Amino acid sequence: NKSVTFVWELMFTRPMFQTEDMIEQHKLLNEVADLIDRKIIKTTLNKRLSPINAENLRKAHSLLETGKSIGKIVVEDF
Template sequence: MPKLFGLGGYLSAYRRKITWPQSPLEARQYALLRRAAELVDLGRLKHTLTRRIDGINAAGLIEAHALGEAGNMIGKVVVANR
């Protein structure tokens, strides 16, 4: 299954229905991001999230930082406000 690279916050921005595209280039990027989001929803693309830490607080941030500093983390760590 292909991995999803380099989209960062853009997929979540798409899901929030932000007000772009502003230019033809942004329109093309928007269409590609929309399609990528659809493929993720269908399970055809796989994200690189390997760890989710709930709660943006000191303990969660310390844990996320420690995971990154350990040097053996593969994938992404997300600290979510839930």
């Protein structure tokens, strides 16, 4: 069986609100980039659909309904 999760993330909240620990965002992104470059971690992204609209939501749902989709399906951008 497959499950669907709806996730909304504001990745750049610290810079947006000019928080005191804003440099931590820079450090985290650099660390993740380094891990990706060294092939220690890799994305589970399989399919990217854009923009967010009814047609692309139907496409994403159809992919999930096949029961054969592996990895993340991302619907992004308005």
